[in-house]
Amino acid sequence: MRFMVITKATADSEAGRPPATEDFATMGSFIQELMDAGVLLAADGLHPSTQGARIYFDGEKKTVVDGPFTETKELIAGFFLVETKSLEECVEWFKRCPMPRTADGEQPNLEIRRVIQAEDFEAAMTPELRAAAEQRDQESRYN
Numbered sequence: 001m002r003f004m005v006i007t008k009a010t011a012d013s014e015a016g017r018p019p020a021t022e023d024f025a026t027m028g029s030f031i032q033e034l035m036d037a038g039v040l041l042a043a044d045g046l047h048p049s050t051q052g053a054r055i056y057f058d059g060e061k062k063t064v065v066d067g068p069f070t071e072t073k074e075l076i077a078g079f080f081l082v083e084t085k086s087l088e089e090c091v092e093w094f095k096r097c098p099m100p101r102t103a104d105g106e107q108p109n110l111e112i113r114r115v116i117q118a119e120d121f122e123a124a125m126t127p128e129l130r131a132a133a134e135q136r137d138q139e140s141r142y143n
Contacts, residue, residue, distance in 0.1 A: 002041070002083050002115035003090045005097075009075035012102040014048045014068065019100060026098040034082065039093060045078035077108065087114065 019027070034040035046052075049067035056063040069075060084090040094110055101107045118125065118133040125133070 001086065002081065002117065004113050004115055005080040005082060005094050006076045006111040006113065007078040008108045008111065009072050009077040010102045010106045010108050011072060011104060013077035014072050014075065016048050023100040030098055034093065039082045039084055040080065041083055042081040046076060049075055
């Protein structure tokens with residue numbers, strides 16, 4: 001099963017303040033453990049929402065709103081894409097994830113969500129749609 005582990009934004013991440021050097025080293029060690037175990041598919045941080053945009057859809061109308069976005073607690077600062085046997089295994093890995101406090105004492109949270117895969121839509125997939133999804137999955141850089 002694939003899971004996306006979402007790192008929630010903080011005031012520091014939204015201000016573009018990087019973690020301390022020792023926090024990079026600690027996180028690097030954790031990421032290396034995930035890699036050595038064959039669990040990690042991808043991991044990246046995101047720039048602050050000031051450098052992003054949202055697209056709102058209303059029928060044919062599309063409205064683009066540039067960042068920043070006000071609700072920091074609803075934003076993400078980064079993610080891990082992992083493959084584990086179960087949600088429980090994923091939780092056990094990420095209970096060990098180093099999550100340092102920010103300058104103002106805030107500590108970000110993690111959210112774990114299972115990634116939808118083609119077999120989750122088995123009833124709605126025709127053989128042609130299934131074949132196309134499998135082809136895209138094989139060409140994905142995360143496989």
